[in-house]
Amino acid sequence: MNSPDKNLVTVRAVVDQGLTVAQAAARFGVSRRWVHVLLRRYEADGRDGIAPRSRARRSRPGTTVAAVRDRILVLRRHLAASGADAGPETIAWHLQQEGLRVSSSSTIRRILHAEGLIVPAPNKRPKASYIRFEADLPNGCWQADITHWYLADGTRVEILDFLDDHSRDLLHIRAAAAYSGPMVVEALQSLIDEHGVPASTLTDNGLVFTARLAGRKGGRNGFEQLLQAHHIVQKNGHPGHPQTQGKIERFHQTLKRWLRARPRPATITDLQALLDQFAHWYNHQRPHRSVGRRTPAAAYAALPKATPAATTEPEWRARTDKIAVSGTVSLRYAGKLRHLGIGRAHAGQPVLMLIHDRHVVTSLAETGEVIAEHHIDPNRDYQRPTRPPA
Template identity: 55%
Template structure:
């Protein structure tokens, strides 16, 4: 047993994975072995000189710990930096469920923009449902409140009934779970071959996400994997969810003043207006109508009645006929 504990410590550390006593005990149990107590495992590691003393490390008991009661009650988000083999700086954008530590999204960009925050959030909601709230820092990609006005993300959340929460400036402990997650991610990436391209880095992140969610016990989850805990209880929902079935589409108005939308295997074209060409928009589509909102201002640019028999849906806010500037 002592030899296997040491083997696991060396193997997990070499892969950039967590290799603490609790994790080692979890792996032993999965091997159908009777694991010793974590204190015994810790003594074995000390005896083999495999633990580096950290006398200045702040004790966990000194922290006030908060955890959402349900999956999707709060999603935390932040991004961190990594470098390709040639030194190119890449930003990795993450979405993490506060309750379970389930990694909802992990994507590499050069760089992260407000548009990408919206796009990755929408992709995550399509896969996992809409959260009740989000928690981020005060970065410009998440909020424009210190510069006046609102950004695209701040316009999107109220449409979905999602409450936006931002940590206090200069107080990263509020987003402590995702800050700690970044340490885990970087330790794993450091043990992998340096990627040459953005695509190679994304492939590594995809492998990490699968391992982190489904094959790694988490101390904060009572030694369950994030995936197990995320699926264990019903998900929270927004306090004021939009009624009925709907979908959302994040796009730009084309140079012809139109936006294309596929519905029931047929392509339709929404006439928004040539005056709005190039604008960033959010389209909200339900069973009977489509509403297009300008993400920079929050202005409703057009409304459209859904007619499956027609390929072109005109803007109901404009009188029929040729519009000025079109």
């Protein structure tokens, strides 16, 4: 035991009673080195010098200094109030950007816990339990979806977004009263013009994205036709299983948390202005854990872009109809109803149409006689026959 009384007895046994250092060490059960230390201290400072001293380290490199700790708390409150990510790893990234000594995320988490700024969630599914899928390159897969938000007067507005699967770069986000198939096609075509052709897309089974659950009564819709034209592989999630589109679902959580931190916009124009601000923040100012704490824009620009690797399956379809009085038959192509000119001479007769992509051959149902052929022009409603009517 290191007590002041024992230390004093040890020292005085040497100084006043003439014991050697070795004898004092053996008598009092201490090391000779310790006896020498006590003698030096006693000579320098008297009885105060041999008082027990704290064995704690004089410096603690791992201790978070007060200024950094205060900044951690300020960042947490500021990020949370602005609707941004405010977790320990995000806070560590912001500290680094500010040139401060970066505490480990576990240290930041302990500080937040101590201040009551993190609510424990013991039942939350651990991140390690998720099976993650990610495209190897930018443009390897674009995820698309439509979500909604509300204006100040309660009007429901739809938001269409496209997200690059590899980099999480937000390629497109736009608000509209409601989205139709042609509007989605226009958005995809503009993205292709700007960023190049992706290798694949991943969406849910909404009718603006696919007609496969509608029994393909109208064939491929406009979105599917555009994918076919560029040889883009189409992927759709399983009905009732939104986890397939997990990245864009989590993106919507980030988007809506950010929007909730701001007043409701009065108009769609006001909402679009907010979405433009969000897109800049999300792509250029927000670090993303899944891409090594880089911004999505940096991750998107870091690697060469993927391109379609295979041809896609052409559309094959058979349809029966009856020629109208006007001498036309109707055919839904790329999500729009087209009218194919046959001729009034055949009005009222049942026909069979065999469709191979844009090529349509029409024959009389009773005799099999081919009476017209068409090559669909996607930009027109009325289609003139390439083979004159019989």
